[in-house]
Amino acid sequence: MSRDDPADEGPTRRGYLTYGGAIVAGGLLAGCASGGGSGDSAGSTDADTPTETPTPTEASDPTETATATESSTETPTQPESYTATMPPVGELTLDEPPSSWVGGLGFSADVLTALGQADGAVGMADPQFWYTGFYDFLDGVSAPATDDLAKFTTSDRDTDLEVLYELDPDLIAFDPNPLIAIYGLERGEAREIRENVAPWFGNESRRKRFGGWTHWPDGEPYPYLSLPEYIPEYAALFGEQERGEALLDLYEPFVDDVRSRVPPESERRSLALVNGQYNPENRDGWVVYNPKSAVEKTWGKKQYRDLNVVDAFEGAYDGQSSVIVDYEGLLEYDPDVIIFNFGVTYRDFQGENYIQQQREVLSDHPVGSQVTAVENGDLYVGGTPYQGPIINMFQTEMAAKQLYPDEFGTYPGYGELSESEQLFDRGRLADIVNGDI
Structure with a gap:
């Protein structure tokens, strides 16, 4: 695979594509612009094919001549296009909606599933982190098996260009x-992938971007996007504006309702958000995350921000996003509730149930068993940070019940809830995803 800068190469196989205000020439676009050969350029006409205006045929009736002239000067109908904008890549226009796509680690895959596009998935940066279990609770909603999706990153943290x-x-x-x-x-x-394979269209806003973050393509820092801001842009690109509007009409009132019902601070149970995979048996301590987002718009821990949680480890992070404590440290801060971050994924990860292992490790330890959350059995499966609108609705509901059962109802454990226990309308969500808008 050539690593040379392709900027000076000739037209690619992609069609005429408006991308960040520039025109990229090509032969086919996301399924299909017919058109010029390899020598064409965007906006040009074929110099060997003169533009002709039909000459009215001779006729005794002058109205026939007028009709022919008017018809010959009509402006041709412009083909429909699909335009959306998202930093850092800017504006993108396609000739027709994408029929196949690759995602990252689960976020955009969930957004596109919500917009009825799950069948188009062919690969991801790492498919094992796209959690699809919540779709089982929505009638008629499914997604490709993640084992069937190609992975375009390697275990050595490299990008597999050949796979892309x-x-x-x-x-x-x-x-x-x-x-x-x-x-x-x-x-x-x-740049080569953009020109020879497919356009990029995504914005990494899971958490605060670390030092040394890159700002391709223009070198300028770009804004974060809140979860709802992705929906109309992906909807426009796939021609699903009506479905996107219906999704927001369901999602945003649900979140607003949950926020409005959070108990006063004095009645909120304290939380420790603990790494769902590692424990002192395979790590040098308990990894506890700050559940409060450093950047307001980030969506990786959005449910905890919306639920205005009381963090048992408030002030312990020393400017970092997490802290490592031993059993004594866990008891010192003594959370009322422990939620295992990434728990839905680590319930069954490569054949291991890490969540059950951690419950047992805590319960069997002479110090760990004294922690209030352990004594009361408040050790819960947490959500994946790669949450689009579907996953976030389920995970917000889940966390609300885990933390504030007096207000939202008790959490019966991971699984389907009876209709009376549900905090949002699953039937309506399934209808939107299935196109019954």
Whole structure:
């Protein structure tokens, strides 16, 4: 695979594509612009094919001549296009909606599933982190088995360019900057993929971006996006504006209602958000995360921000996003509730139930068993941070019941809830996803 900067190369196989205000020439676009050969350029006409205006035929009736002249000067109908805007890549216009796409680590995949586009998934940066279990609770909603999706990153934290080229998707629903900053993708390769494979369209706003974060393509820092802000942009790109509006009409009132019902601070139980995979048996302590987002718009821990949680470890992080404590440290801060971050994923991860293992480790330890959350059995499965609107609705409901059972009802454990226990309308959500708007 060439790593040369392709900026000076000729037209690619992609069609005429407006991207960040520039025109990229090509032969086909996300399924299909017919058109010029390899020598064409955007906006040009074929110099060997003169533009002709039909000459009215001779006729005795002057109205026939007038009709022919008017018809010959009508402006041709412009083909429909699909335009959306998202930093850092800017404005993107496609000739037709993408029929295939690759995602990142689960977020954009959930957004696109909510918009009825799950069948288009062909690959992801790492499919094992797309949690699809909540779709089982929505009638008629499904997603491809993650084992069937190609992975385009390697265990050595590199980007597998060969896989991306072989997949040949119509859209890469992912911010290229995590790949550049973490997975070894070079800027020239990002440009080459955009021109030879598919356009990028994503914004990494899971958490605060770390120092050394890259800002491709223009080198300028770009804004974070809140979860709802993605929906109309992806909806526009896929021609699903009506479905996107219906989704927001369900999602936003649900979140507003939950926020309005959070108990006063004096009645909120304190939380420790603990790493769902590691414990002192395989790590040097309990990894406890700050459940409060450093950047307001980030969505990785959105449910805890919306639920205005009381953090048992408030003040312990020393400017970091997490702290490591031993059993004595866990008892010192003594949370009322322990939620295992990434718990839905680590309930069954590569054949291991890490959540049950951690419950047992805590309960069997002479110090750990004294922690209030352990004594009362308030050790819960937490959500995945890669949450689009579907996953976030389920995970907000889940956390609300775990933390504030007097207001939202007790949490019966992971699984389906009876209709009276549900905090949002699953039937309506399923209808939207299935296109019954």
